[in-house]
Amino acid sequence: MQFDKFHGIIPAFYACYDDEGNISEARTKDLGQYLYEKGVQGVYVGGSSGECIYHSLDERKAALSYAANHLKGKMTLIAHVGAPSTRDSIALAKHAAELGYDALSAIPPIYFKLPDSAVLKYWSEIIDATPLDFIIYNIPQTTGYTLTTSLFERLLKNDKVIGVKNSSMPTMDIERFKKTGGDNVIVFNGPDEQFVAGRIMGADAGIGGTYGAMPELFLQANRFVQEGKFQEAKLLQSEINDIIIALCSLNGSMYAGIKEVLRRRGVNIGSVRGPLEGISSEDGGRIDNIIVMIDQAIQRYCR
Ligand SMILES: CC(=O)N[C@@H]([C@@H](O)[C@H](O)[C@H](O)CO)[C@@H](O)CC(=O)C(=O)O
Numbered sequence: 001m002q003f004d005k006f007h008g009i010i011p012a013f014y015a016c017y018d019d020e021g022n023i024s025e026a027r028t029k030d031l032g033q034y035l036y037e038k039g040v041q042g043v044y045v046g047g048s049s050g051e052c053i054y055h056s057l058d059e060r061k062a063a064l065s066y067a068a069n070h071l072k073g074k075m076t077l078i079a080h081v082g083a084p085s086t087r088d089s090i091a092l093a094k095h096a097a098e099l100g101y102d103a104l105s106a107i108p109p110i111y112f113k114l115p116d117s118a119v120l121k122y123w124s125e126i127i128d129a130t131p132l133d134f135i136i137y138n139i140p141q142t143t144g145y146t147l148t149t150s151l152f153e154r155l156l157k158n159d160k161v162i163g164v165k166n167s168s169m170p171t172m173d174i175e176r177f178k179k180t181g182g183d184n185v186i187v188f189n190g191p192d193e194q195f196v197a198g199r200i201m202g203a204d205a206g207i208g209g210t211y212g213a214m215p216e217l218f219l220q221a222n223r224f225v226q227e228g229k230f231q232e233a234k235l236l237q238s239e240i241n242d243i244i245i246a247l248c249s250l251n252g253s254m255y256a257g258i259k260e261v262l263r264r265r266g267v268n269i270g271s272v273r274g275p276l277e278g279i280s281s282e283d284g285g286r287i288d289n290i291i292v293m294i295d296q297a298i299q300r301y302c303r
Pocket residue numbers: 012013044047048049050139141142167190191192193207208209210244
């Protein structure tokens with residue numbers, strides 16, 4: 001495993017729709033190019049921010065294909081392949097392997113509350129389906145399942161398991177997973193609101209849903225941590241949090257707000273798919289303000 005290619009800032013890639021709400025290759029290319037020019041290390045395709053939960057299997061395959069068509073060779077590509085059934089997850093895993101993705105990742109099974117034995121079998125069958133490395137996705141607030149350090153330890157016995165993307169809120173979870181896995185395991189920070197804290201507690205890198213709205217700020221926060229400039233990192237994180245809170249306070253969903261920010265930056269990737277709500281007319285002025293907040297933070301910290 002090349003550890004380095006999984007370091008740095010890895011935006012969770014957004015679902016890119018045309019004006020009719022279909023997955024769009026042209027708009028995937030535009031978002032990919034935008035993130036590439038910003039200098040991110042990779043993208044995490046088809047996860048929560050990719051609205052995977054609202055896509056058919058064919059749409060998910062298309063989203064993985066379009067991102068690979070335009071970004072393969074330019075940055076690290078991680079495919080999220082978690083789906084309601086093991087069969088669909090394996091189909092997505094094989095598709096991602098054929099496309100040349102660098103690693104797979106999957107949430108645990110959703111909807112039914114299943115025992116650890118079923119979760120272990122589910123992840124193991126995905127891992128066995130391809131030669132690719134695998135990153136466990138722990139996101140208890142949406143899946144209802146919490147990864148324990150003992151199941152993590154069992155999964156790590158498989159050499160293809162290279163780490164965990166931890167989106168649970170306690171930074172202590174990051175510290176525990178890092179302690180369990182050691183230096184040969186990559187822990188990704190999930191909650192963007194505590195990126196700096198997660199990095200300090202042991203996260204090697206970050207995968208996040210708001211990075212795409214302000215890649216400059218996360219790249220800079222990561223640099224501050226690498227350079228040991230913790231005071232600057234803390235102040236920047238605080239400004240990032242003001243922006244995330246503002247995005248989460250819109251009438252529309254956070255993703256709709258982020259997509260509007262991107263549209264005003266010249267990257268039109270459509271809106272969101274229902275039941276996620278699009279932005280309202282009142283949100284327009286709030287988004288003007290969010291853009292000012294992002295630009296001011298860039299001025300203050302990235303010069
Ligand atoms: C619960 C949740 O959605 N967490 C997000 C965060 O990036 C989150 O959007 C951010 O911290 C704002 O709350 C990510 O961990 C999800 C993510 O990376 C993904 O799109 O798969």
